[in-house]
Amino acid sequence: MDDGQNPRHDEFRKTLRTRHGVIIALANISPTVSIGIGLGFLAAVAGTSLPAAFLLAALPILAVSGGYARLAARDPNCGTAYVWVRRALGPWAGYLTGWTSVATNIMFLSYAGQLTGQFTLQLAHETGLFSTQSTLAVTLTGLLWTGLIVIGAVRGVKDATAVQSVLLGLSAVVVLTVVVTAFVRGDAAPVQVSWFSPFAFPDTLTLLSATVLAAYMFWGWESAFSVVEENAEARSSGRAGLIAIVVTLVLFLIGAAGFLHALTPGQLTDPLAGITELSRTFYGTGGAIAAIAAMLAATVACMQSSVIAGSRLTLAMGRDGVLGPSWARLHPSRRTPVTSTLRTAGLAVALSVAGLAVGELSEVVLAVVNSVGILVSLMYGIGGWACVITFRHELRGGRLRDILAVGVLPALGGTALLLLGGLVAYLQWTSVDHMAFDPENGRFLTALPLGAVLLGVPAAFWTRYRRKAAYFTQPASPLAPAPASVSAAAPMSASSSTGVSA
Template identity: 50%
Template sequence: MSADTARRPAPTAASPDATPDTGLAKSLGVRQGVVIALANMSPTVSIGLGLGLLGAIVGTGLPATFLLAALPILGIAVGYARLSAREPNAGTTYIWARRALGPWVGFQLGWIGLATSTLFLAYGAQLSGQFTLGVLHELGAGVDPESMKWATAIGVVWTAAIAWTAVRGVELAARVQGILFGFAVIVVTAVCVVAFFGLGDGGATADFSASWFNPFGFDSTSIMAGGVLMAAYTFWGWETAFSVSEENVDRKVAGKAGLLSIAIAAGMFIFASVAFQRSLSADEFAEHGANALPYLTDKMFGGQGALVAYLAMLLSTLACLQSSVIGGARLTMAMGRTGVLGERWARLHPKHRTPAFSTYVTVAAALVIAVVGVALGKLSDVIMATVNAVGILVSFSYGTVGLACVILFRHELRASVKNLVTMAILPGISGIALLCLGGYMVYTNWTSVDSIAFDANNGRFLVAVPVAIIVLGVPIAAWNRFVRKPGYFTLPRGVDPDTVHAADHG
């Protein structure tokens, strides 16, 4: 472990405006944090791939769906902001949940974050390859846009380049993400503006109605719950703003960036929802839901509209991959500092002061899974099932952190109304709401079919995969606790395992 990392002091309340010295380069402000979080949420890809599918389910209640979905996410983000301001740590939930609920729960959240991050990188690599093939196909290159082998091969190259950029420095990575994601935002915004005002060749098919924002206007409670459930997980990734909290210029940057990024994404989703409903009929939603953005772009602009849409989604996916690489590497770095992973995971690049080993190994593992998944189709089903059912895991993680926030700050709630609201009411209620949404997702998926099948579209399989990930974390935690015995498990909750482990091995 590096000398800089070994000198890391325990967080104290005496210096609330400074982050601990971990050896990481401290260069990020709110703007960079917003870019990193938005890139990981990738609202442009969600608009391109998911908005049409969601619209086919909830009908004209699409704007209201996103408005409702943003509320519990914002509530959890408020809790994250208070936790990060008190203890900025790259391990985020892995560290905070340990203090509140013990190392077994904390490790489980860390394990879930590691598993979902790795599997999503494998999926994202293939997705970037598919969008690349889509661009080439629209250019008339004669490639097969459905070829998983070529998509994976191209995705491996893209992801390797992204990892190299991430190691060069998080500030550089944020600049690259800003360029990639910025282009995608410009394209999607332009399409939505044209669709909203009915300026394109297709014109507008529906008049704007305030009833689209009515939270009580859904055809049924089950439709509303299912829609809000799907919409809530389009925000997944905002917490990356907190994974770089040790690289921020002060403790409050992560909270501001996280909340602002959610607000921006919610605005994009709601505006795009209105624009889509102005220009697409119910039949078009049903027929073109999975490719609504390319279809709408072609409808509005004709000619090479689909090419521009695919290019925008490709660049947005690359920005998302880079942000995912950054978040995953910092989680494993935190696990290395606490002894759960080997010390080399916590080592920083001697020049760029980034977790190079964590970055390269995390990406390598994801790419191996992506490549093997092509050779073994069943593994690809597991990857897709994890992505499709990630809401179960996200609900568990977000909900647990919301409750952990209440527990950690329970002695400070009477100090002020602000403390009561931001430390207990908002994160607590939001955490319970998300746990309930996750439970509802388990119920609806499980009861949607009569039997389980090894298929990424089978409801019971979509429950079995995330549950298997959670269950697998138990023996891994037990091996750490009783065989490796790192400070993360053996030290009292109030002792910072980062500091003690670093001091023991410095």
């Protein structure tokens, strides 16, 4: 019987390929949006060393992604790090990893919904249809987009990635056209090799600070692993994550060099002088309209990818007894996590609506999104070490390739990301001498994400002692055996791998 066509009632269909994972990861990273409206924030710290910051940030990300690839091949579970950290460091660390991922995903979806509303209304203004930027209009427009995104996610990943590929393609064409034009027509500064050199930073603190911010802009590559149980091959997620990181790095380097060539330092560090205004300069109002449409398309694709990844994480938590069993329910015909999808999106919508009643709440959401780099670095760092600890016994007498892939590189990458996360927390906390309810206050930006993690501690106690979740009380299922004749990275059919559902 073909499991891909006739899965059990509680299983996903295994029909996805590497290309689907690449699209999901690229959509979640959303490099075109980062180029369009995010380079200015990084340039304010990195200056002309903008490309070098991306190169440095990519190194630990790539190192950790190799560890994720091995874990996905041997332990294919849509809970990803939530399950893998539990295996390596215990259920308390795993639970807090899952809690943090869910919290940041919901906060991001609430924020991204607002962005889709803003881009839609900006597009209406530029095209002369109507003009409004009221908070109510922005929120309601974002909610409409969220509803459409949820429908697409429930219909299935293949349909969703088909839409995402079109949206990503359109946004990439626009952004790359502007960047190429910047190379051709820009004259602010000649392209220099020193832009790509880590030795060109004025001091170590600037280098580290810029690397932290650049690493945050890669956030989302791990979403390729959220569909590991739906892959025809367990290795597909590892390939997809690697391809997405490399493609993103290339786009970042090209975009950063083009903007440095075309914009003065003052223009570059002003987020308002990003892709839209550069497009307006080169191509007039039509260029500005195309740029806003590109940002809208990429943001919609990003939201859809976040819904797909987030719903599979909460499904895994429901399956393990951490959440109610209804969270693990699959659509009877489409085999998608319909309950988790609806509830994850519903929580994000509730947060957006609450922001209308409590205006300052939207500031809190923005602050968390701006400071989530701390959590991203910590989660990736812990994930890297989870790989090292999980495969520690297999490193003895192993081949050099395996020792590097599941030992040395994840350890170095994980340590670097943990240190970077700690650094940005320290820098933000010491940047001011008082706490204030302000999305620009460094201590507020540090306390919010760390407070979100701490809130998970009482929730963990309730789940362990009141709900008595199997995740806390039962041992993890054994890893799928490593192939005997080749390394653990060799192709392994997803249908022959043992999934882990504690």
